[in-house]
Structures are given as C-alpha cells and as structure tokens.
Amino acid sequence: MARTPRKPIQKDDALTWAGYALPVLGGLLGVAHVNIYHMDFINPVWAVGGGAILGWVAARVIRKVLG
C-alpha cells in the first residue's frame, strides 16, 4: 500500500494548535512561578488561572495578527 505523502504543517494548523497550547503553557508557567518565587506569596489558583488566561489572550492576538 502506497504511503500518502505527509502534508507539511500549514500556518492554519499552527494557529489552531496555539489556541490550545498557549493557555496550557501559561498555566504551567504560573505553577513554575509559584514554586520558584515562593516569597511573592501568589495564590497558586490565581497563578494557574492567570497564566492560562494570558496564554489564551496571547493565542488570540497571534491569530488576529497572523490569521
């Protein structure tokens, strides 16, 4: 059976993935911040939530600019 040639990653694919990946990355960065800078006394819930929202906003901006 002949293999279908792999399609190169399109810009639309990357932008779609950014919408999911950046909020997750933002949340993870929030967790990292809480653990590294524990003297900032940031509530982990706010750090994760804030990171995720910032990630989502970043994804929206990227999509607006490049989409």
Next chain:
Amino acid sequence: MAALDQTQVKEGVDQETVDAVREVGTYKYGWETEIEMEYAPKGVNPDIVRLISEKNEEPEWMTEWRLAAFDRWTQMDEPTWAMVHYPKIDFQDQYYYARPKSMEEKPKSLDDVDPKLLATYEKLGIPLKEQMILAGVEGAEDMPAEGRKVAVDAVFDSVSVGTTFQDELKKHGVIFCSISEAIKEHPELVKKYLGTVVPVSDNFYATLNSAVFSDGSFVYIPPGVRCPMELSTYFRINAENTGQFERTLIIADKGSYVSYLEGCTAPQRDTAQLHAAVVEIIVEEDAEVKYSTVQNWFPGDENGKGGIYNFVTKRADCRGDRSKVMWTQVETGSAVTWKYPSCILRGDDSQGEFYSIAITNNYQQADTGTKMVHLGKNTKSRIVSKGISAGKAQNTYRGLVSMHPKAKNSRNYTQCDSLLIGDKCGAHTVPYIEVKNNSSRVEHEATTSKVDDDQLFYCRQRGMDEEEAVALVVNGFCKDVLQALPMEFAMEAQQLVAISLEGSVG
C-alpha cells in the same frame, strides 16, 4: 550494643563486618580523640575572662568588652520559660577554655602537626587535602581541589585549628577566618559590628558567651561580590567537662551573596556538656545570606544520660533594602536544645526565611523556633517548621511574628507541622503573633499528626522493615525543608533523619 559485645562472632566473619554491625544504631561521632590538652582553671570569673582574652592575644578594648559582659552576666538569672527541664548547671564546675597543646604554635608543615589531630579530621570525614589545610599547613591551598570547593573553618574545643581556601577567597576580597584572627587583623570591622545584632545583655547565655567566647568564625563579603564557594564551620567538642562558646560574625555588604554551612559533633559521655553560641549576621542593601545548620551534637543515651545542652542565640539583621536571609536548620542532636534563629527585617522589601526540622528521640528536649520582626515596608517572611518526636521526647515550636506600625503591606506565612511517633512523646506549638498596622497579613497553619498506619502498611508490603518505613515517611514529611538545604547537607540530613529515629518503633 552490650549484647553484641558478649556475642561470639562466628568464624569467617571479618572485623569490618563486626564493626559495621556494632556501629548501627549508635551515635557515629561519639568517639574521643586522646590528645594532650591545655586547660584554663575551672569556673568563670574576671581572671578567667582576662586569661581567655590573653590566650587569644586580644587588644585591650576587647578585654574590656568581655569584662563588661561578665559583669552584666553576674546580675542575670538563667531563663526558665522554655519547655525544657534539666538539672541545674553549675557554671563554676567546668572548663571555659581547652586547646590541644600542639596548637600552642601554628604548625608550619605536616610533620609538625599532631598526628592525632590529623586522624580526628580523617575520622570525621574531612577530605585529605582539606585535612592538610585544616591542620594549618602552609602551601596546601595550591594543591588541586577535588569536586566542589567548600572552605572550612574547623573549631576544636576552644580554638580554631585552621581555615581553608583563605588565599583564594582573599583574591575576591572575601575575608574568612577565625574570630580571634579577625580581632587581631581586622579590628575596625569587628569593632563596628560585634554585638550590634545580639547585644551583650541580650539574654543569659548570649551574655555568658560575650564574656567567655574563645573562637568561632568571621566572614566579610565586600560589596557586589558573590562568594565563589560555600563557607562552612565545623565545631567539635572533644575535652571532657568543657563548655564550648563560639562566636560567629557574618557581614554581607551591599549586593553580595554567601552560603554558609555549619556542622557540629561531640563525643559520647555520661555527663552533660554546655554549648552556648552566638551567631550575628549583618545583611546590607541587596545582599543575600543563606545559613544552613546540621546540628548533630551527642543527644544522650537511650536513658537520657549525658548529651549536650545547646543554648544558642542566632540573629540576622537585614539592614538594607531588598536584603535577604535564609535560615535552614536540621536539629537531630543534643539533649536539650534552646534555639531561635531570628530575622530583623529593617530594610524595606527585605525578606526572611526559616526552614527547620527538629527531631527528638528518647529523652531529648527541643524548644526551638524563630522570630520574624518586621520593621520595614513590604517586608516578607516565611516559616516552615517540622517537628518530629519519638520515644519520650518533647518538642516545642516557639515562634514570634511581629509586624511593627511602619511595616506597611508586610506578609508572613507560617507553617508548623508536628509528627508524633509513639504514645509517650509530646509536641507543643507556641506561636506569638503581633500585628500593629492594618495593611499587613499574617497566616499561620499548624498540624499535629501521628505516623499514618496506612502509609507504614503500604511501605511494609513492599519489603521494608518498620524503621525503614518510618524513615521514609518522616523524610517525606520533612521534604520542604530538606529541599532548602545545599545538596551535600541535604543528603547528610536525610540519612541523619533515619539514624536519629532508630529504635523509635517497635
């Protein structure tokens, strides 16, 4: 142990194995170095104070300072508010100064050094190269160092035997030497800072220390310098019936950084010995100091006989804005511990952290904690204290968090957890909280629990014996504090936790 001594060893079992088995469950550093010592007469009086000052070849102003402290001490009463009980100490029935006779003059070569002193360092696990430097051998600094460098100041009874890597540190402008050397070589620094953080009349033991301290360490980090290696002091009590009174002074000038480690051991004896130390840390603007302690003094035997009475005053003064200090301590030894490493957060945005593990087993008693005094704006502090009691031991956390009127928007978080192993031990928590402004926030969390049977059952299902399982659970309980320790100390502390709790179950 006695049972093992009486047991006949089977044929074919080598001596190493017998020694290894004999060592299990005993205090590893309980041996004594038989070395010729030089003592001051017993007791404490103005003549002894003058004698100690004379032995250290101190200037007149230092002798006067000591005598003033002694005068003050005679008017003070021993504190009784701590939750520790011990027989009354006869302060006139012990030696206040003891040094190896071979240390009368600093040795110039390895041949001049007392071989017993060298053997002591080897047995304590100090690398050979450091051993040469510790013994004061000139030129040993030029030899290649293996692994990560840690400069060591070794204090043996009342004298500092030697300080390693001094020349290399000097190249960076760092001064690391014994306090007796600093009084002679850098009197302007000592005069400026000594007694400014822990005043002479601070408390009974600090005042006694001010009068009779014999040696200790001195550290000065110049502005903007990050100390190129970790600094450490190793305290060893060897002489019988002798108290150790050391003084440590650390000055971190503007924008500097230093990590300082402290370790201590003593021989196993039936009689108690006194250790009263004072540590003063001055942290200037943007400077940072990390101070870690693994306290492993002899804790007394399983019946509470002997051990070290450990009365220590440690305080850091964050004088500059954005200065930081971090205390990390693992307290596993000594029969009685009375110790409250404190932070005075004077500069705006300064930070103080305190991480502590206090393990008490058999008849040990520990009354330990911290004081966080917030004076500057936006100051922050964090306290994580883990207390573990086993056998018939008593463990007390005593902490003060004080927010002064000018300490606007300051924060404190305190977590204080106690773990009980067995039904005859005790854990006590005595937090004092004072908030004198409306914008500061203080949080205090405390838990007391017993070792969870389910966790033990889970571990035992996987082939661990009960002691291993308890050690694993306790190490997990202490994880937050162990993570704050430098790598070498963390490994040692982890093993120490397990050893300290040997015999606490079953």
